[in-house]
Amino acid sequence: MSKNNSRRFVVYIIVALVMAFLFGNTGFRTLVRRYWELHKLNGQFGDLKKENRLLRKEVYLLENDKSYIEHIARKELGLVSPGEVEYRFKK
Template sequence: MAPLSADARPTLRPRLRLVVILLLALVTASVMGNRGLLRLYEMRRARTALTREIGELAAANAALAEEVRALRTDPARIEAIAREELGLVKPGELVYEFRATPRPPAPIEAR
C-alpha cells in the first residue's frame, strides 16, 4: 500500500478525531442519557419494587374485604369485637376485674 501523500494525511486526522468524538458522545448518551442504560436499569428495579408492593397491597385488601364481610354477616365476630374493644357483656354475666397492685419503686443505690 502506498503511503498517503502529504495532502491527504492532514484531512484524515481531523475526520478521525471527529468520528471518535461522535462515537464517544453517542456511547455516553446511550449509557448516561435520559433514556440510557442506567435509567433503564433504575426503571426496571422500580417496576419490580412496585409490582411487589401491588401484590402486598392486593393481599392486604383481600384480608380487609374478608374482615368486612365477617363483620357484616358473622354474629360471633361482631360479639367478639363488642366484648374485646367495647367491653360489653351479656345480661346476667359476671365480670371480674383484676387490678394490678402498684409496685413500690426500686431502691436507688448511692454510688
Template sequence: MTLLITFGNRGVVDNYLMGERLALLKAENDELARQNKDLGKTILLLRRDPAYIESIARNELGMVKKGDVVYRLAK
C-alpha cells in the same frame, strides 16, 4: 454517543433504575392486594356472622352482655 446511550434519557442506567422501581411497586401492589383480600373477608364476617361481631365487641371494645358477671381487679 456512548455516553448518551448509557446515561441519557431512557439510557441503560435510567432503564435499570426504572426496573428496580417497577419491582418495588409490584411488591407494594401485591401487599396491598393481600390486605384488601383480608379486609374483604373481615367485611363479610361483620355482615354475616353475629358471633364475630360479638367477639369484636367483647375483646376490642370491652362490652359485656346483660347478665354477665364482671370482675374488676384493682392494681
C-alpha cells in the same frame, strides 16, 4: 496497521463504548432505576392485594356472622352481655 496498533485501536474503541455506556447516556441508568421501581411497586401491589383480601373477609364476617360481631364488641369495645360480670386481673 500493525497488529499492536490494531489491538490498541480495539481497546480504545471498547473503552470509549464503555465510557459512553456508563456516563454518556442516562438512558441505561434510567432503565435500571425504573426496573427497580417496578420491582418495588410489584411488591407493594402484592401486599395491597393481601390486605384487600383480608379486609373483604372481615367485611363479610361483619355483615353475616353475629358471633364475630360479638367477639369484636367484647374484644375491642370491652362490652359484656346483660348479667355478665367481667373480671380483670393485673399482670
